[in-house]
Amino acid sequence: MTTFGTRLEHAFNTFGQLCVGIDPHPDVLSDWGLPDDARGLRECGMRVVEASAGRAGIVKPQVACFERHGVAGLQVLAEVIAAAKSAGLLVIADAKRGDIGSTMEAYAEAWLNPQRDFGVDALTVSPFLGFATLQPAVQAAAQYEAGLFVLALTSNAEGQQVQLARDEDGQTVAGRIVRSVAASNAAAADQGKMGSIGLVVGATTAHLAEQNGIDLVAGSPPLLAPGYGAQGATAQSIRSGFGAAWGQVLVNSSRAILAAGPETHGLVSNIEQARTDLQ
Numbered sequence: 563m564t565t566f567g568t569r570l571e572h573a574f575n576t577f578g579q580l581c582v583g584i585d586p587h588p589d590v591l592s593d594w595g596l597p598d599d600a601r602g603l604r605e606c607g608m609r610v611v612e613a614s615a616g617r618a619g620i621v622k623p624q625v626a627c628f629e630r631h632g633v634a635g636l637q638v639l640a641e642v643i644a645a646a647k648s649a650g651l652l653v654i655a656d657a658k659r660g661d662i663g664s665t666m667e668a669y670a671e672a673w674l675n676p677q678r679d680f681g682v683d684a685l686t687v688s689p690f691l692g693f694a695t696l697q698p699a700v701q702a703a704a705q706y707e708a709g710l711f712v713l714a715l716t717s718n719a720e721g722q723q724v725q726l727a728r729d730e731d732g733q734t735v736a737g738r739i740v741r742s743v744a745a746s747n748a749a750a751a752d753q754g755k756m757g758s759i760g761l762v763v764g765a766t767t768a769h770l771a772e773q774n775g776i777d778l779v780a781g782s783p784p785l786l787a788p789g790y791g792a793q794g795a796t797a798q799s800i801r802s803g804f805g806a807a808w809g810q811v812l813v814n815s816s817r818a819i820l821a822a823g824p825e826t827h828g829l830v831s832n833i834e835q836a837r838t839d840l841q
């Protein structure tokens with residue numbers, strides 16, 4: 563095994579900077595002619611995995627879409643994660659977990675230990691209970707050679723009220739999170755490698771980083787950027803929004819790819835188009 567940062571760099575070099583979102587919303591299932599139940603979830607998830615394998619390096623299941631179906635949905639999530647891993651895809655679970663340290667330890671074990679049902683390559687986490695509460699997850703990421711993506715500057719406009727709030731020193735909340743992540747990646751950055759502790763920075767909001775004096779390059783964190791396609795960001799706006807940090811960016815697209823419908827050729831065509839646009 564190698565660190566998550568190294569595996570991600572390899573995926574970038576092989577397949578480019580696209581992450582295919584697996585978001586089986588009720589509308590998607592209905593458009594695909596599938597039932598809004600565990601069978602529909604499985605069919606949708608497996609088709610996205612099949613279309614992504616060998617064409618994209620990374621997939622991101624949205625955990626909420628599976629959780630919505632209770633135990634049966636979570637069973638399907640475990641199956642989709644296993645299928646994606648077997649197909650050679652890196653899997654990022656978008657669960658946005660965050661809690662006090664002792665509970666965070668349990669979340670980290672559930673999502674980052676590869677022996678567990680939901681063991682994935684990386685997990686999205688929330689630092690809004692204090693960055694230090696994520697320490698057990700940072701430790702688990704090192705132990706299991708997994709990664710984290712820490713919410714910093716999310717793609718939704720409402721996030722800015724919290725994330726761009728300034729403290730008495732004039733520092734933004736997002737800026738403090740970004741600096742804490744850079745410090746967590748110091749060892750990898752010293753070796754010129756991509757870190758395993760990343761950030762979530764919206765494709766729609768990336769331009770706000772530079773405007774607010776937030777340095778996304780320091781520490782070489784991978785930057786998970788949702789917001790491409792369905793939320794309005796374009797390949798051009800993302801490149802210009804991230805500027806010098808573009809090489810670290812993993813662009814997620816969920817609904818825009820799934821809009822192809824259930825046929826493999828349509829999904830493949832949308833994945834390849836997104837890859838080309840992002841080159």
Ligand SMILES: O=c1ccn([C@@H]2O[C@H](COP(=O)(O)O)[C@@H](O)[C@H]2O)c(=O)[nH]1
Nearest residue numbers: 624716717718764788792793815816817
């Ligand atoms: O800031 C964030 C963090 C996570 N997301 C998630 O990404 C996908 C986006 O889906 P699209 O259909 O491509 O808009 C979805 O799972 C969100 O929960 C985000 O959008 N913004």
